Amino acid sequence: MSTHPNNQSPEAKPFKDMKIHTFGAAKDITGSAMIDFPVEETFVKVKDLKSLLFQKYPELVHLPSLAISVNLFYASEETMVNKHDEVALIPPVSGG
Amino acid sequence: MEHHISIEKDIDINAAYQHLIHPKSGGICTFIGTVRDLNNDKDVSHLFFEAYEKMAILKMQELAQEAAQEWPLHKIVIIHAVGEKKITDPVVFIGASSAHRDAAFAASRYLIDRLKEVVPIWKKETYQDHSTWINAHP
Numbered sequence: 001m002s003t004h005p006n007n008q009s010p011e012a013k014p015f016k017d018m019k020i021h022t023f024g025a026a027k028d029i030t031g032s033a034m035i036d037f038p039v040e041e042t043f044v045k046v047k048d049l050k051s052l053l054f055q056k057y058p059e060l061v062h063l064p065s066l067a068i069s070v071n072l073f074y075a076s077e078e079t080m081v082n083k084h085d086e087v088a089l090i091p092p093v094s095g096g
Numbered sequence: 097m098e099h100h101i102s103i104e105k106d107i108d109i110n111a112a113y114q115h116l117i118h119p120k121s122g123g124i125c126t127f128i129g130t131v132r133d134l135n136n137d138k139d140v141s142h143l144f145f146e147a148y149e150k151m152a153i154l155k156m157q158e159l160a161q162e163a164a165q166e167w168p169l170h171k172i173v174i175i176h177a178v179g180e181k182k183i184t185d186p187v188v189f190i191g192a193s194s195a196h197r198d199a200a201f202a203a204s205r206y207l208i209d210r211l212k213e214v215v216p217i218w219k220k221e222t223y224q225d226h227s228t229w230i231n232a233h234p
């Protein structure tokens with residue numbers, strides 16, 4: 001057991017997982033408004049990130065669409081995401 | 097061109113209108129989206145709106161800039177509500193003011209249509225026995 005004073009606090013491993021915001025139907029599926037999602041590399045393509053998410057949360061596949069935003073902009077499938085970016089799952093929108 | 101863009105718990109219609117007044121404007125066009133009691137033949141008891149606020153504000157600012165490039169406008173207002181909303185409550189307020197009415201009508205139409213397509217806001221409808229998130233766009 002480590003004696004590091006911050007071992008049990010989230011601050012001890014701030015860069016381990018990608019933090020992903022979720023909304024609407026996607027939030028219901030993941031069960032949380034913010035998920036800690038493990039990705040091995042620092043950079044990952046949006047389409048690969050989506051594949052990983054679909055593996056962990058198969059119900060996401062059934063959404064009519066699932067966009068990914070990176071730093072508040074809609075990303076394309078080929079966009080490279082840095083795991084420190086602000087990432088969000090955007091199911092079909094229904095404002096207005 | 098000035099704009100007022102915000103996400104609020106409750107929309108103050110008169111305050112929203114005040115943002116549109118401009119001495120060079122001869123026309124102010126507003127659109128107010130409200131909660132209706134029926135959707136897909138089911139009785140709606142209430143709605144809940146959720147927003148990705150930072151991104152929603154940014155997208156609404158982009159839409160305002162697009163409208164300002166397309167039409168000669170003096171003021172634009174875009175306000176969306178979040179939280180639980182009852183039947184007849186206003187949930188979105190769109191407004192544009194311009195020297196003549198054509199630009200104000202066209203810009204208002206553009207802003208509400210595009211808002212519904214791209215702004216990250218979600219609506220959950222609650223009926224008598226269950227609730228569901230609405231998938232509108234795409």
